[in-house]
Amino acid sequence: MSVSSKIQDVFNEPGCSKNANKSAKDKKKGCTKALQPGGAAGGCAFDGAKIALQPFADVAHLVHGPIACEGNSWDNRGSASSGPTLWRTSFTTDMTEQDVVFGGEKKLFKACKEIIEKYDPPAIFVYQTCVPAMIGDDIGAVCKAASQKFGKPVIPVNVPGFVGPKNLGNKLAGEALLDYVIGTVEPEYTTPYDINIIGEFNLAGEFWQVKPLLDELGIRILSCISGDGRYNEVASSHRARATMMVCSKAMINVARKMEERYGIPFFEGSFYGIEDTSDSLKELARLLIERGADPELMDRVNALCEREEKRAYAAIAKLKPRVQGKKVLLITGGVKSWSVVAALMEAGFEMVGTSVKKSTREDKERIKELMGQDAHLIEDMKPRDMYKMLRDARADIMLSGGRSQFVALKATMPWLDINQERHQCYMGYVGMVNLVKEIDRTLSNPVWKKVRKPAPWAKVGDSWQERALAQIAQEQAELAADPAKAEEVRRAKAVCMCKGVTLGAIEDAIRGGAATTEAVKEKTAASGGCGACAVRIQEILDQGAIVGQPTQQINVAAE
Numbered sequence: 001m002s003v004s005s006k007i008q009d010v011f012n013e014p015g016c017s018k019n020a021n022k023s024a025k026d027k028k029k030g031c032t033k034a035l036q037p038g039g040a041a042g043g044c045a046f047d048g049a050k051i052a053l054q055p056f057a058d059v060a061h062l063v064h065g066p067i068a069c070e071g072n073s074w075d076n077r078g079s080a081s082s083g084p085t086l087w088r089t090s091f092t093t094d095m096t097e098q099d100v101v102f103g104g105e106k107k108l109f110k111a112c113k114e115i116i117e118k119y120d121p122p123a124i125f126v127y128q129t130c131v132p133a134m135i136g137d138d139i140g141a142v143c144k145a146a147s148q149k150f151g152k153p154v155i156p157v158n159v160p161g162f163v164g165p166k167n168l169g170n171k172l173a174g175e176a177l178l179d180y181v182i183g184t185v186e187p188e189y190t191t192p193y194d195i196n197i198i199g200e201f202n203l204a205g206e207f208w209q210v211k212p213l214l215d216e217l218g219i220r221i222l223s224c225i226s227g228d229g230r231y232n233e234v235a236s237s238h239r240a241r242a243t244m245m246v247c248s249k250a251m252i253n254v255a256r257k258m259e260e261r262y263g264i265p266f267f268e269g270s271f272y273g274i275e276d277t278s279d280s281l282k283e284l285a286r287l288l289i290e291r292g293a294d295p296e297l298m299d300r301v302n303a304l305c306e307r308e309e310k311r312a313y314a315a316i317a318k319l320k321p322r323v324q325g326k327k328v329l330l331i332t333g334g335v336k337s338w339s340v341v342a343a344l345m346e347a348g349f350e351m352v353g354t355s356v357k358k359s360t361r362e363d364k365e366r367i368k369e370l371m372g373q374d375a376h377l378i379e380d381m382k383p384r385d386m387y388k389m390l391r392d393a394r395a396d397i398m399l400s401g402g403r404s405q406f407v408a409l410k411a412t413m414p415w416l417d418i419n420q421e422r423h424q425c426y427m428g429y430v431g432m433v434n435l436v437k438e439i440d441r442t443l444s445n446p447v448w449k450k451v452r453k454p455a456p457w458a459k460v461g462d463s464w465q466e467r468a469l470a471q472i473a474q475e476q477a478e479l480a481a482d483p484a485k486a487e488e489v490r491r492a493k494a495v496c497m498c499k500g501v502t503l504g505a506i507e508d509a510i511r512g513g514a515a516t517t518e519a520v521k522e523k524t525a526a527s528g529g530c531g532a533c534a535v536r537i538q539e540i541l542d543q544g545a546i547v548g549q550p551t552q553q554i555n556v557a558a559e
């Protein structure tokens with residue numbers, strides 16, 4: 001199948017709710033968001049595929065392209081392996097101008113030969129990048145010839161960067177597994193307790209905090225795609241009885257197609273948060289029992305969850321006196337922030353706000369239940385608002401990904417990395433205890449006192465921080481004095497980032513008679529891109545927007 005038909009196939013993925021909601025025209029356009037000037041572009045499709053597959057630890061990952069492609073993508077995640085180290089060796093054909101003129105296929109074939117002779121891996125994954133794709137190198141044909149010649153699987157991963165963004169690359173990597181790997185090897189033996197874990201990358205080795213629990217329950221991980229994975233395991237993963245998909249949408253196509261082809265049921269779960277971990281273990285047990293495991297498995301799972309929850313909460317309670325009352329601003333890209341919120345509140349933290357960009361309506365309700373109806377649910381917070389929140393000491397610490405770290409550092413406030421680049425393990429019951437410990441350590445680090453001292457040359461009242469705060473205060477005062485301007489600013493807030501649709505435009509559409517998200521989409525194009533704002537539009541509709549009402553009266557929280 002050509003790469004363009006493969007992409008269309010991925011965009012038609014019925015398991016992806018965002019794609020399912022799109023029109024045929026929007027599906028063709030894919031998930032790429034229009035970039036805001038000055039915004040970071042994010043990774044390309046090749047980068048996404050490399051992220052998804054590189055954690056297969058015994059495989060040689062060969063990048064066909066100029067050396068910079070490999071330089072960009074190597075080591076961009078802190079996955080860990082319990083054995084082989086071949087995945088850490090960087091292989092690339094390092095294409096030059098000469099290869100562009102004469103073609104790079106021979107070079108690729110020779111590279112496969114050299115890798116097999118020197119390292120003898122169970123398989124080679126060959127990644128296509130932009131340059132060889134543009135000059136027409138057929139990596140499929142080269143991989144086929146190399147497989148036949150050397151008697152080893154040489155798998156083409158056709159993901160030139162220009163075909164789309166990182167998340168498309170994740171899915172195309174999954175397609176390569178489905179087309180060439182899964183189902184090609186039979187496991188030595190099978191049990192009714194065999195499972196697959198999909199979309200788990202074993203960052204900082206954190207999956208090893210959950211694996212012992214599965215071992216204790218007698219649940220065997222037939223294959224993990226791809227954290228600490230092995231080629232033969234994924235090749236025989238079609239014999240598993242159930243699948244848990246960890247990273248919500250990254251590889252939904254793999255889970256769904258395995259269900260379709262091999263009858264392996266799957267569910268989306270998370271091992272972040274105490275209750276989420278218990279829920280996921282119970283769901284795994286339920287699916288296994290449905291497919292032939294002994295029903296007593298559920299009793300053992302319930303007992304284990306009860307024991308581990310008690311242990312985790314007891315460990316957190318010990319830390320409570322140190323962190324009680326500290327205010328946390330939680331900005332995660334994660335889907336289930338309510339689960340982390342629950343654990344942090346149990347530890348005595350006060351939550352001043354949490355991001356809910358990827359949360360479902362039920363998740364938001366759960367957060368409100370935990371944090372109260374006035375909870376600050378952040379859809380999209382500007383860096384300057386984060387900065388002000390930290391400077392005004394409305395938060396003692398910010399937990400977020402690396403991209404927002406400089407906001408906290410500029411505000412000289414403690415910050416903790418909780419996204420994929422982190423070096424700490426927050427998965428499972430132990431992970432939540434670790435998280436509380438890490439927050440405590442970060443809060444009590446003496447560096448914050450030192451960096452807050454004004455520089456010897458700084459004039460009182462004239463530091464850049466004070467000037468920035470004064471500017472923000474002035475803007476706010478101007479808005480307070482000019483309600484028309486304030487309304488203009490409120491209406492200008494972007495709701496749909498992909499299509500650049502503002503709150504005002506959506507309100508106008510509702511006033512003009514659009515009573516459903518679909519009708520709003522038709523009138524404004526909002527939610528016609530990645531679809532993430534559909535929940536937000538529904539909320540705007542739910543929050544009392546009455547068709548025909550003047551704009552100003554529509555009751556919308558503009559946060």
Ligand code: SF4
Nearest residue numbers: 044046069129130161
């Ligand atoms: S966009 Fe193309 S050239 Fe750039 S890193 Fe990705 S594959 Fe390589």
